[in-house]
Amino acid sequence: MHLLYKIIFSLLLCISIAESQDLSGPLGEFCNENTKISSGGKLSANIDKLLAEFILKTPSTGFVATSYGNNQDQVYGLAQCRGDVSTQDCSNCIQDAAKQIRQKCPNQVDARIWYDYCFLRYNNKSFIGDVDTSFGIFYFNVKNVTDPEGFNKELGSLMGKIRGQAVKPKAQGLGKGKTNLSPFLTLYALVQCTRDLSEISCAQCLAVAVSNFPTFCDNRKGCRVLYSSCYVRYELYPFFFPLDSSKTGDSNVARAIVYPY
Numbered sequence: 001m002h003l004l005y006k007i008i009f010s011l012l013l014c015i016s017i018a019e020s021q022d023l024s025g026p027l028g029e030f031c032n033e034n035t036k037i038s039s040g041g042k043l044s045a046n047i048d049k050l051l052a053e054f055i056l057k058t059p060s061t062g063f064v065a066t067s068y069g070n071n072q073d074q075v076y077g078l079a080q081c082r083g084d085v086s087t088q089d090c091s092n093c094i095q096d097a098a099k100q101i102r103q104k105c106p107n108q109v110d111a112r113i114w115y116d117y118c119f120l121r122y123n124n125k126s127f128i129g130d131v132d133t134s135f136g137i138f139y140f141n142v143k144n145v146t147d148p149e150g151f152n153k154e155l156g157s158l159m160g161k162i163r164g165q166a167v168k169p170k171a172q173g174l175g176k177g178k179t180n181l182s183p184f185l186t187l188y189a190l191v192q193c194t195r196d197l198s199e200i201s202c203a204q205c206l207a208v209a210v211s212n213f214p215t216f217c218d219n220r221k222g223c224r225v226l227y228s229s230c231y232v233r234y235e236l237y238p239f240f241f242p243l244d245s246s247k248t249g250d251s252n253v254a255r256a257i258v259y260p261y
């Protein structure tokens with residue numbers, strides 16, 4: 001399995017070093033080219049209605065899963081903000097996502113867009129409640145840790161703890177925590193499932209995400225796995241709310257994209 005990933009990794013991935021990553025912009029998008037629609041049609045109009053509803057309703061609860069239209073023109077949609085972000089950050093993120101997704105995927109009925117603070121997708125095929133790890137985006141710090149053995153042990157145990165939190169009944173798919181690696185170094189990690197998933201499906205998505213660590217995150221100082229059903233991230237600086245301090249992130253980040261195969 002890992003070998004297969006590595007082959008795909010070297011064949012299909014575009015790895016781009018983002019020197020000064022725009023922290024508020026999209027991390028990536030997926031426009032399914034097999035789902036082309038005409039831009040003036042009913043499906044397209046229903047997508048716009050759905051996006052308007054996302055902008056209106058997502059900030060108050062952080063999550064909307066709904067559909068718009070009837071029969072062959074029905075579109076299903078999901079919008080979610082990361083569980084730790086404020087209503088205002090959520091609102092800004094969803095507004096930007098709704099605008100960007102239509103620009104990036106103008107003629108596709110299956111489209112998805114990822115940000116750190118939010119995620120949004122729609123499709124004319126129902127996907128609510130299903131685990132989807134077919135398309136993944138990985139961001140990793142190009143720098144490696146100095147003590148891989150000790151680091152991986154601590155990372156594994158922190159991940160185990162927050163994955164356990166995320167699948168608790170009232171957690172809404174969110175788990176986060178930190179571990180002191182030394183008096184000067186703290187490891188921060190966060191996992192988030194989409195809130196339409198059952199606990200078992202959330203656990204399944206997180207297990208797939210973490211199983212990619214050896215391939216994409218191996219000994220890296222920071223890493224993010226972005227799927228349509230879950231988000232996993234760890235860093236050696238605080239990145240989730242409430243923020244630990246004003247220490248900022250590391251811009252030495254590279255991106256890899258894994259397409260469905």
Ligand SMILES: *[C@@H]1O[C@H](CO)[C@@H](O)[C@H](O)[C@H]1NC(C)=O
Pocket residue numbers: 035036037072109124125
């Ligand atoms: C979704 O839309 C595409 C393009 O119009 C169409 O070919 C497909 O049959 C639709 N699927 C469903 C489940 O309605």
Ligand SMILES: *[C@@H]1O[C@H](CO)[C@@H](O)[C@H](O)[C@H]1NC(C)=O
Pocket residue numbers: 142143144218219
């Ligand atoms: C980090 O380790 C990977 C292998 O795990 C290696 O390919 C990469 O060049 C290393 N990066 C640096 C900056 O040393």
